[in-house]
Amino acid sequence: MRPLIAGAAMTAALLAHAAAHAAGADSAKYSAGDKRSGYLFSSPDTRAMQDDDFQNPGMAWVDEGARLWSKADGAAGKSCGSCHGDAASTMKGVAAAYPKFNNHLGKAIDLEQRINICRQRALQAKPFPAESRELLALTAYIKSQSRGLPMHVAVDGPAAPLFAEGRKAYEEPRGQNGMSCASCHGDEAGNRRLDTVSQGQSNGFPTYRLSWQTLGSVQRQFGNCLASMKAKPLAADSQEAIALELYVAARGNGLPVETPAVRK
Amino acid sequence: MADIKARVKVPSTAAKGEIIEIKTMIAHDMESGQRKDKSGKVIPRQIINKFTCSLNGKEVFRSDWYTAVSANPYLSFFLRASESGTFDFAWHDDNGSIYKASAPITVS
CATH class of the missing domain: 1.10.760.10 (Cytochrome c-like domain)
Structure with a gap:
């Protein structure tokens, strides 16, 4: 009986250790100080x-955002990519700094507003309505380029x-x-x-x-x-x-x- | 929703007799028919009511869906690898549309 109990106890201890270890790794990755x-x-x-x-399921929006990024729209016949190139490099880390003060406008704007300003100024296209599928898709696509940062x-x-x-x-x-x-x-x-x-x-x-x-x-x-x-x-x-x-x-x-x- | 995007994940190779997992997801609102809009009018039901998977034209998996299935439904299931060929997936919408995807597999 004895070795069996010891074996079971050890397995339990190992499992507990593994669980604690996994929780520890997540905790370090997804926290910063008390945050x-x-x-x-x-x-x-x-x-x-x-x-x-x-x-x-959010990746469906990211995929759609990738498509919108390189799709020409508006009177200027441009897409986001016409100015910003490959989002994987040009947008890396960008969204992590938003909302951000814009010197030109003299006020702070969030990423959704930034996208719509670009659409109106550079693309000469209509802004996407707040909370629309397109605006969420582009926002998610751009912000996902900063994942982990x-x-x-x-x-x-x-x-x-x-x-x-x-x-x-x-x-x-x-x-x-x-x-x-x-x-x-x-x-x-x-x-x-x-x-x-x-x-x-x-x-x-x-x-x-x-x-x-x-x-x-x-x-x-x-x-x-x-x-x-x-x-x-x-x-x-x-x-x-x-x-x-x-x-x-x-x-x-x-x-x-x-x-x-x-x-x- | 303007265009419906389906995604599937099938192992590209498998040994004969091996149990393989197939993962699928489709972006769809799955409007249940039980919600009302701002003016109190019932929003008509529009869901995917049937999902099928066939290998080389022969049906190997089928599932009927009802209103309690979530938006953007994710479905994974297991099959025993039998032969090489192409999996064809089809999602049947209430409005008659059929959304399709396919993926090849090599069984050795």
Whole structure:
């Protein structure tokens, strides 16, 4: 009997060690200091969907984005690729710095706005509507070129006032419940009952949410959160929305870009 | 959805008798027919109701789908490798369209 029990105990110990090791590796890859990606709050099934590009439904948007990248559109007869060449090299790391202050415009813009500005100026084409399949596809395609690279959104210089505004929007109570973003995603992250709430990091956006059955932008997620807080939605692409987007992205500086992430 | 994109993953080679895994995914809204639009009108059902896989023209796998199947359905299944040839996959839409994909396999 004895050796058998010892053998079983050893197997159990080895299995426990293997599991701890795997969890440790994920934890290191998907965190930066105290910052933890939503990946670490996801179930093993959801993680597996994200890990396998074939199973990841968000890749359908990335594939479509690749097609749109090199498809000529608008009066100028140009495509994104006409100016920017091969996205794999020219767009690497670019999205990790968005939202970003644009000196020319004198304000900060997110990646979706950047795409639409290019469409209007360089392609002389119509901008894609917010949350349209095309805009999500191009955004996901461009941001996926930075996969694995750390988020590095600038918060100093001209972006500083907007960062402060975003922080205020994040921390100030709003809506009928008097809740703020920080009420759930601050110290309480991972602790909520009924449902596990993450730190609310945006490194994986646009994200395929299983509850949405589609890819969605970070601003759509804001709308979701605000509705559950019984608060007024932010106007799309308003300064407050962009400020909040910038603050949330900068709050996750150092976390790897995961676009297209898969979440519940 | 303007154009429906299907993806399949089949091992390019297999030993005779080996169990192989086939993975498929198609981008499709799978509109269940149970949702309403903003004006309260029911959005008509449009789903993929049947999936088939055939090897060299002979059906080897079939599956009927209903409204509870998610958007962008992913399906994987196992087959025993029997002969070399081409797998043909077909997704049958409620609107009559059939989306197709194919992949070759060499069995030795």
